[in-house]
Amino acid sequence: MQIKKIRDIIIMRINVDTAGNHTGYRYGNRCRFYKERLKYKMNNLAGRYLAAKRQLFDKYYSDLNPEQRRAVFTVNGPLLILAGAGSGKTTVLVRRIAYLIRYGNAYMSNKTPDDLTETGVKQLEEAALNMPREQLADILPEFIESPCPPYRVLAITFTNKAANEIKNRLEAEFNGEDISGIWAGTFHSICMKILRVYYKEAALGPDFSIYDTEDSKKAVSDAMKRLNIDEKTLPLKGVMNEISRSKDKLKGPDEYAGEAGNDFRKKQIARIYKEYQMALAASNALDFDDIIFKTVKLLHGNADVRQRYQSRFLYVNVDEFQDTNEAQFALTALLSGGYRNIMVVGDDDQSIYRFRGATIANILGFDKNYSNAEVIKLEQNYRSAGNILGAANGIISKNRGRRGKSLWTEKPDGELITVRELENENTEARFIVDTISRSVRMKKRKCRDFAVLYRTNAQSRVLESAFAKSGVPYRTLGSLRFFDRKEIRDIIAYLNIIVNHNDESRLKRIINEPKRKIGDKTIDEIARIARDGGIGMFDVIEHASRYEELSRSAAALSQFATLINQLTEISKTVPVAELIRRVSDMSGYRAMIIAGGDAERDRLENIDELISGALEYQKSNEEATLAGYLEEVALVSDVDKYDETADAAILMTIHSAKGLEFPVVFLPGMEDGIFPGMQTINSYDENDMEEERRLCYVAITRAKEKLFILCAHERTLWGRSGGNPPSRFISELPEQFLDRGSSEEKENQPEKAASRVYYSQKPVKTRKEDVLTVNRPVVKKQEPAEFSDVKEGDRVRHRIFGDGEVLSVRTMGADILYEIAFDTAGTKKLMGSYAKLNKI
DNA sequence: ATGGGGCTGCTTTTT
């Protein structure tokens, strides 16, 4: 296959096209163009008409800030919205889609009616001044300019949760009007929608299965066994990762092999990759990465299909762009290739998924890939109190690979951030629980106001038991997912076999579950015969008696085949929920659980829950099909079901907290070795530390009112006890936002620190400075007064933005917020303590 | 074929 450098080709095309015959103007040109035109027409009717029109829209959208409005009104051409944490990103996305469906390009358009009259324009000007905002909706339709029908809008997100939120908020926005034509979904669900229609063109069978990580792990492991590659010499995890990253980069097995060169490990992986893909093809299955890979391949290689979607999607909107990988970037480029109205929102400072292939280059270089892209920054934060935001700005400013943004808020400073070192992980947990229960007892807050965010899931155990003991209601997110439970996976495997008899991974999973006296030997033999004969495993099973090698288990095998065939017949007549019931009965699965006695009780309940979930699916989908259900099950996680109304404190990893906000946030385990983790500390790639720092930034910006940063003097981790120095990230926080407890506590610190047993495996890495900062009680106060002689109207110089004029000076906590109109870099809001301003 | 006991090795996670 020659999908060589799809990405390069796509990017090249973008550049060529945009440089050539794009409909828009470069923004700079457009600005100049505007000004000239406005100056010229200032006194004539058309100019006044346009000004009044824009005033009317600005007024109608006055619940948004000016940057947000610009993001809503800029609909044509490529647009990058850099949306800081808590800057109203989803609101903008939703309002923008609603705007282009209602008004099209009304605001930016320079068209004027031919029959303008003095009185008509006067009326508009009058309305812009005096008409109450609510009534403006009646006038605005007059300005509609090529509105976009809902079905021509595409909105892509990462999680189902985000997709649902967009859908729901849009529905509310249109309250009752039919906008169901909008394509809003995750990358994977969008791709599935395409692949289900054009499966033939994508060289897939009609009822292909989706392998989740667990399934593909098995398939890769099997492939390695077949190739006689030992998992001890080449760990499965690394192989999986390499294959997955390779697919992210749109590289198939052959290309991967081509690039392996003389690298033995890569050559091995290339063989596994190829074998794995062959197994997937034989099973008529795709893994998660393939869903996107194959779609990009299809759109790239098939002009008809490509054109079909390119001519359909007039506006393409991509959420969380900082988390896209190369394949996803290519997909968005292909889908938006028709009209090039592509808008991406994201925050480079919140990119925390590099480890799974996200490339921050997509957002950092968006305006290079799309040379005429406009860039809008949303920097006003509506979420966090001043001190929290100050700390967040402080820490993220230490990163180098960023576009540079500095958030500001109109909110008061609020409380200082509490930083505490506790004795050990148990006292740390108790501190959290006590703080919560005290606050709840005093009726200051509800339990659900509190969130505990940790770096690793391993930290949750101690926390959970502290919560359990105290009786403070709590919930943990992301422990064992419902669909990861064995019994659920088994039943789902049966359903997959019914749809796709040759799904090898699922077949292996349930062929002997419950026990049917079909052992591993037999299964391997079946797989081998199938492979040699180029037929499906199920075909072999169905005709087991034909093969001498299988004679011993032939009876059991044909019984199994009969079971599957019967269930397949049944599946054609009964709905999914009923089918699940039949599967669990006829397969003997239910009987097996019941035989297990009381210990297995909840497994039975889980199956019942699965059935009610299927009923739910039938209710909400008019065309409920088994294949559709399986797709939903494969692509939907139960994290989406995080119930924000339950009155319980919530415990989760920082990663899963992204996009959420809480009045009070605890960050336990802020220690070098945990956060940042040992791997990061020992890494020679400074990008690793930057990503860790971004994660810390995400953690801090989850808090609305109050933040606790905690570490333990001693900690038992992985069975060994020892201690970690407080996280280097704590010392990166500007001191003026922190409350480090009484001076007494501080004085005790050096001794404690001296007696510490460090985990550090590579003492080389523990540099002198680190130890010093740890041991010395940090009391250096930052001097915000340093620049306080800068006044409104002064000329100043900034390291990056150059020279500019100070528009306003405002105190924000112990810091000062400057608004500065830079000569070349535009108007920016900067915090005094980081801005490093020099008066000139 | 199956079940139990010992051994290893270990971020983060959505789809």
Added chain:
DNA sequence: GCAGCCCCAT
């Protein structure tokens, strides 16, 4: 510290 895997005994 514990989960998940491998190997061995039945």
